[in-house]
Amino acid sequence: MDIGRFRDILFEKAEKAGFEEYEMYAGINRSFSVNIFRGEIEKYRKSSSGGVSFRGIKNGRTGYFYTEDISEEAADMAIRQALENAAVMSSEEREEIYAGSKSYPEIKTYDSGLEGFSDEEKIKLAKKLEKEAYAYSDKIELVTGSTVASGEGEVFICNSKGLDLNYRSGIVMAIVSVLASDGGNKKTGGEIKGSLYPSELDPHKIAEKACKEAVEQLGASSMKGYKGKVIFKNEAFTDLIQTFSSSFYAELAQKGLSLLKDKEGSIIASEAVTIVDEPLIENGYASVPFDSEGVASYNKTVVEKGVLKTLLYNLKSARKAGRSSTGNGFKASYKGSVSTSSTNFYLRKGEVSFEELVEMLGNGVVITELGGLHAGANAVTGDFSLLCHGFVVENGKITRPVEQIICAGNFFSLLKDIKTVASDLEFSISGTGSPSVLADNISVSGE
Amino acid sequence: MTDKKIITEILEIPLEAGADFSEVFIEHRNNVSVSLLNGRTQSAASGIDSGLGLRIINGDMVIYSYTNDLSEKSLIRLAKETAQAVSFNEKSHIKPFVNRDIENRHKALILPFGISKTAVYDKLKSGCNAALGYDKSITEVTAGFASYEQDVFIYNSEGLETRDKRVRTRLTVNAAADGGGEKQTGYFGPGAMKGFEFAEDFDFDSLCRRAAESAVKMLRAGYAPGGRFPVVIDGGFGGVLFHEACGHGLEAVAVAKDTSVFAGKLGKMIASPKVTAIDDGTIPFSWGSLNIDDEGEKTSRNVLIEKGVLKNYMTDRFYGKKLGLKSTGACRRQSYMLAPVPRMTNTYIAGGSDSRDDIISSVDFGIYCKNMGGGSVSPATGEFNFAVNEAYIIRNGRIAEPVRGASLIGRGDEIIKNIEMVSPGESLACGMCGASSGSIPVCVGQPMIKVSEMTVGGKA
Structure with a gap:
């Protein structure tokens, strides 16, 4: 059965079951990935998949159901389960079926060049990536993975208020991970890059980044602990922002699960800090023309020179706050319900270079990698205590690699303790980004 | 249910192209979940997952594809497209199916x-x-x-037909x-x-x-002190330490790729003689159990470490063969969307003979971790990092004040050598474990153990 036919059956049954408003969200994805190990294809993946999510509102309560089985029986089960689910929902969690925004932005999320990039070319690129990594240094003992992956998808939103939207997206990614060794010591490094345009993936640069990361850490040892200034390298601070980004979701603030509750208009960070959420960036990892509720996307400043300008809203949290949605109502896939998500969410870059930032630090540590973020960081409290790698800085110069240190602090205090932001802005594949930052009052414990 | 004739055909197509082995994994899964915040429903969701995964083994290469369009046309196209990746080895044919249905050891009452x-x-x-x-x-x-x-319904080119x-x-x-x-x-x-x-x-x-x-x-509580101390970790979820720090390194993928610190150590003393560790996928009604694994092999009780000596890894057919070992029935995947690899089931350190009181009273100054949080590990280096959800200071052989914000760091291969005392009576706790074949339910477990010295990250 095709999705259009399924929608007609589903909507007819929804009407009969007494749903006042309803919606079908569908996602279709095609993906490919190839992994090279020691010059040979180790893994090869191909898929075409999709599914449908139904939500309906009855007596002010919202009920959900999803299915990958597109059949009449599944449509019956969808209506029955959605009714049962709605019955135990709180009416305060009522969701809105959206009639549509006035206009939708033109934003490129798909390029037809992706179609012309054949599987053979992807295999070649993955092999080249592995070769480049081995060529970097004889200290590269093993390229543990060299992968090229591509994906394209299409999202449809269709509802009882007449909204009928869709958009296509695509990306190609190159991923490499390496193990470096100097005989005794072993260190890992990795890099992921993605783009709408295959030609933008430079295997030499990607391999170099991963290898440099691993080789530079060889011979690392711990250091004496201290409390004071540290530098978080761009990638490390991106991971930290990513971990705590949910604090900026109005939905969580309203539930009391964010310390930024009631802080709009207040100073929450130092003047050096400006954070934006920009879904309309050209070739951005998280660029999107509308969210999963059909609300048009727009660029917004979340923190401006330390002042929290806005949290991120979906339709439900916006209604609770008596304002309009910021277009951040997303679901992870057709399987999920609508919650909140940032898009291209990043700390704006400053003026100084990374080298100047190191000079400003004088003595201390540059943290390049944070481990165990899912366990050692608490998104609600802001507390983190994380195993780190990095470099020791003495008299304004990087002197040696450091490992087995733990940096501990609180994200919300840290925002206020950011002294300087560098100009080396980088994005992770999730769309979150940051330059390197110099921060104070961090506890570093080591030997 | 998908027609056996079609299954035969899609298993045959890769073999025609010269592959060594082909396998079909069909999954149909009904999910329900409800979550409440302060007594009010935040979400009530349910849904159906349904799809087919095709795995092809061609020499050292694993080819995997999946779809949830189970029509004949879609499946044949999938098999043909996927088979294009096969490099010709030797033409073979599939063996006739022999049904190998197993007894369900974990019968559920309310679905x-x-x-x-x-x-x-x-x-x-x-x-x-x-x-x-x-x-x-x-x-x-x-x-x-x-x-x-x-x-799940599993069919392979060697004639296996089974379900769970x-x-x-x-x-x-x-x-x-x-x-x-x-x-x-x-x-x-x-x-x-x-x-x-x-x-x-x-x-x-x-x-x-x-x-x-x-x-x-x-x-x-005040903040935990940082430094190197003796650490006592309680039973149940405390076993996450072994899971992360050693368990992942004993999965045959890391071993076969030689990216595990435990590669090539079979028969060698890798842990303190106090340590016996087991992966047991057969425990009735346990969260991490299965009747058969995701390539149709029966699960087993697999002794990984016996009194400090490495006895076995967790293996499946593919990675087991690479290591010259038999499958331990540990091949798992989150869903039809992922190629399976050897994973943990219910993995625990077995009970020893040191009483809990003796363990606590042996520590002058250290940390007692009553309830562990999650953690992560790099299998290549064995470096791990764990959060402790509920910790106390041990002072002069007694559990004293609670402390927060503690984390434990170290290397897996070192920490298991430093397990100095093990109490009787292990207990298990549930978790979800993420790796290349997705997020799967597992149990971790142990009795109370004492590690002679560990780096504790704290703030005080």
């Missing part, structure tokens, strides 16, 4: 789509109230319920205590290879109060 949502709601609401009533500093309690019924039904149910509670702009949380998430009957019989209110107690204790 997901038969569960009364109101009964779930009542159970969770009662738990929320119990936690909120524990102390006035408890401000947010999230109570969750999830249950699924997964039917896995029904799992889990309850979770997260209680947050709030005081002076700070929050601390307490969490538990028990589950079983059972239907809704698991939740019906479970004393959820007590568990919710226990989560609240932990949050309140941590809220009032």
Whole structure:
């Protein structure tokens, strides 16, 4: 059965079951990935998949159901389960079926060049990536993975208020991970890059980044602990922002699960800090023309020179706050319900270079990698205590690699303790980004 | 159900192209979940997963594809497109199917789509109230319920035809205590290879109060000291240390790729003689159990380490063969969307002979980790990092004041050598484990253990 036919059956049954408003969200994805190990294809993946999510509102309560089985029986089960689910929902969690925004932005999320990039070319690129990594240094003992992956998808939103939207997206990614060794010591490094345009993936640069990361850490040892200034390298601070980004979701603030509750208009960070959420960036990892509720996307400043300008809203949290949605109502896939998500969410870059930032630090540590973020960081409290790698800085110069240190602090205090932001802005594949930052009052414990 | 004739055809296509082995994994899964915040429903969701995964082994290469369009046309196209990646080895044909159905050791009574949502709601609401009533500093309690019924059908080119039904149910509670702009949380998430009957019989209110107690204790605690100390880790979820620090390194993928610190160490002393560790996928009704693994092999009780000596890895057919070992029935995947690899099931350190009292009284100054949080490890280096959800100082052989914000760091291969004491009677706890074949249910476990020295990250 095709999705259009399924929608007609589903909507007819929804009407009969007494749903006042309803919606079908569908996602279709095609993906490919190839992994090279020691010059040979180790893994090869191909898929075409999709599914449908139904939500309906009855007596002010919202009920959900999803299915990958597109059949009449599944449509019956969808209506029955959605009714049962709605019955135990709180009416305060009522969701809105959206009639549509006035206009939708033109934003490129798909390029037809992706179609012309054949599987053979992807295999070649993955092999080249592995070769480049081995060529970097004889200290590269093993390229543990060299992968090229591509994906394209299409999202449809269709509802009882007449909204009928869709958009296509695509990306190609190159991923490499390496193990470096100097005989005794072993260190890992990795890099992921993605783009709408295959030609933008430079295997030499990607391999170099991963290898440099691993080789530079060889011979690392711990250091004496201290409390004071540290530098978080761009990638490390991106991971930290990513971990705590949910604090900026109005939905969580309203539930009391964010310390930024009631802080709009207040100073929450130092003047050096400006954070934006920009879904309309050209070739951005998280660029999107509308969210999963059909609300048009727009660029917004979340923190401006330390002042929290806005949290991120979906339709439900916006209604609770008596304002309009910021277009951040997303679901992870057709399987999920609508919650909140940032898009291209990043700390704006400053003026100084990374080298100047190191000079400003004088003595201390540059943290390049944070481990165990899912366990050692608490998104609600802001507390983190994380195993780190990095470099020791003495008299304004990087002197040696450091490992087995733990940096501990609180994200919300840290925002206020950011002294300087560098100009080396980088994005992770999730769309979150940051330059390197110099921060104070961090506890570093080591030997 | 997909026609056996079509299955035969899509298994045959890759073999025609010269592959060594082909396998079809068909999954149909019904899911329900409900979550309440402070007694009000935040989400009530349900759905159907349905799809087919085709795995082809061609020399050292694993080719995998999947779809949830199960029409004949779509499946034949999938097989043909996927077979293009096969490099010609030797043409062979599939063997006729021999049905190998197994006895279900974990029969569930109440299946997901038969569960009364109101009964779930009542159970969770009662738990929320119990936690909120524990102390006035408890401000947010999230109570969750999830249950699924997964039917899998496995066919391969060697004539295997088998199926399994896995029904799992889990309850979770997260209680947050709030005081002076700070929050601390307490969490538990028990589950079983059972239907809704698991939740019906479970004393959820007590568990919710226990989560609240932990949050309140941590809220009032000072920060943990940093440095190197003896560390005592309690049973149950404390086993996450072994899971992360050693378990992942004993999975045959890392061993076969020589990216594990335990590669090439079979028969060697890798741990303290106090350590015996087991991966057992057969435990009746346990969260991490299966009747058969995701390539159709029976699960087993696999002794990994016996009195400090490495006895075996966790293997499947493909990676086992690379290592010259038999499958231990540990081949797992989250769903039809992922190629399976050897993974853990219920993995634990077995009970020893040191009494709990002797363990605590042997420590002059150290940390007692009553309830561990999650952690992560780099299998190549064995470096790990764990959060401790509920920790106490041990002073002069006695458990003293609670401390918060502690984390444990070290290297897996070193830490298991430093396990100095092990108490009798291990217990298991549930978790979800993520790796290349996705997020799967596992149990971790151990009795109380003492590690002679470990780096503790703290703030004080």
